[in-house]
Amino acid sequence: MNSGKFVLLFFLLPFVTVEAGFFDFLERFYCRCDFDGFYDINRILSDKDDLQHFDSEELKKDLRKSLYGQHIAMKTIQKAVSCFMKDSNPTKPLVLSFHGPPGVGKSYVTKIIARNIYKKGEKSKHVHTFMTDYYFPHKDRARIYQTQLREWIHGNVSCFPHSMFIFDEINKISSELIDTIKPFLDYNPQVDGVSFNKAIFIFISNSEMNAITNLTLDFWREGRDREEIQITSRGLETQITQNIYNDEKGGFWHSSLIDQHLIDHFIPFLPLELKHVRQCVLSEMAHLNMTEDFDLADKVARDMPFFPPEEKIFAVKGCKSVRQKLALYADD
Numbered sequence: 500m501n502s503g504k505f506v507l508l509f510f511l512l513p514f515v516t517v518e519a520g521f522f523d524f525l526e527r528f529y530c531r532c533d534f535d536g537f538y539d540i541n542r543i544l545s546d547k548d549d550l551q552h553f554d555s556e557e558l559k560k561d562l563r564k565s566l567y568g569q570h571i572a573m574k575t576i577q578k579a580v581s582c583f584m585k586d587s588n589p590t591k592p593l594v595l596s597f598h599g600p601p602g603v604g605k606s607y608v609t610k611i612i613a614r615n616i617y618k619k620g621e622k623s624k625h626v627h628t629f630m631t632d633y634y635f636p637h638k639d640r641a642r643i644y645q646t647q648l649r650e651w652i653h654g655n656v657s658c659f660p661h662s663m664f665i666f667d668e669i670n671k672i673s674s675e676l677i678d679t680i681k682p683f684l685d686y687n688p689q690v691d692g693v694s695f696n697k698a699i700f701i702f703i704s705n706s707e708m709n710a711i712t713n714l715t716l717d718f719w720r721e722g723r724d725r726e727e728i729q730i731t732s733r734g735l736e737t738q739i740t741q742n743i744y745n746d747e748k749g750g751f752w753h754s755s756l757i758d759q760h761l762i763d764h765f766i767p768f769l770p771l772e773l774k775h776v777r778q779c780v781l782s783e784m785a786h787l788n789m790t791e792d793f794d795l796a797d798k799v800a801r802d803m804p805f806f807p808p809e810e811k812i813f814a815v816k817g818c819k820s821v822r823q824k825l826a827l828y829a830d831d
């Protein structure tokens with residue numbers, strides 16, 4: 500360990516607690532960023548091999564096959580990721596922000612993106628998922644988290660430019676913390692000797708997003724096809740940005756990431772209908788090696804709660820807990 504790291508450890512020691520996440524955070528921070536003594540050269544080279552040849556047609560096929568009922572997300576992600584991955588000299592990292600109710604595929608789609616970029620998919624060392632409650636549990640430690648987060652991202656990107664960072668539950672993170680990574684997301688050729696322009700940043704917001712649900716409901720009530728909904732429909736994108744910018748408790752509250760337009764795409768995920776839940780059940784059947792059974796899929800899907808109370812159109816939990824429900828019907 501060089502003297503710089505020793506000083507940093509010394510500085511952090513008084514704050515070390517046994518709560519989940521903190522040791523893991525440090526361990527990952529040091530192991531991942533360090534080339535002088537913590538990783539051997541073979542390991543580093545095999546890490547680089549983890550990037551696979553990117554094929555935009557494969558990503559398109561994968562999204563079409565695996566992601567149900569999310570036409571806006573499917574199209575935007577396919578185009579944005581393909582364009583970015585094909586660009587040998589991007590001027591900034593790719594920054595995406597996902598919004599929508601629970602269980603509709605926001606986290607799931609990050610796995611689809613990861614498996615199209617890295618050989619080890621979501622399990623790649625270069626995919627870093629930050630869950631707010633786990634990694635940043637104490638609001639009063641904001642300053643320490645800021646330093647750790649910056650160093651961690653900087654260290655990992657300096658080792659591997661195509662790193663991917665996923666911030667789950669951005670609605671729970673402090674806006675100061677998120678704002679500290681702004682220099683990495685901007686049009687900067689380098690920050691402290693490192694270019695971030697090949698990295699991917701994904702923010703996932705799980706906060707109540709009435710704008711998305713209400714718009715989808717309006718289209719349904721008007722008898723219009725949900726696929727007619729666009730990001731610009733009835734000012735949807737503006738509503739999303741205004742909501743998160745004005746949400747005092749959320750990570751984007753008055754954030755410079757928003758007012759300096761550093762987020763490339765705000766992507767709404769729509770609430771799922773019965774037919775999508777049915778598709779999720781069928782997909783789970785395949786995972787569990789069960790014989791495909793459409794009647795059973797229908798039964799399991801109908802067993803899930805739906806809203807609004809009168810019309811019962813959208814699945815309250817999306818496709819969450821579908822596997823658990825299905826297990827109740829599986830033969831012993």
Ligand SMILES: Nc1ncnc2c1ncn2[C@@H]1O[C@H](COP(=O)(O)OP(=O)(O)O)[C@@H](O)[C@H]1O
Binds near residue numbers: 604817819
């Ligand atoms: N739109 C979807 N298409 C296919 N599967 C989905 C979809 N939405 C959710 N699922 C299934 O439900 C699980 C939970 O969804 P997840 O993406 O974790 O929800 P969230 O939107 O809250 O992040 C996923 O792992 C996936 O199996």
Ligand SMILES: [Mg+2]
Binds near residue numbers: 605606607667703
């Ligand atoms: Mg999620």
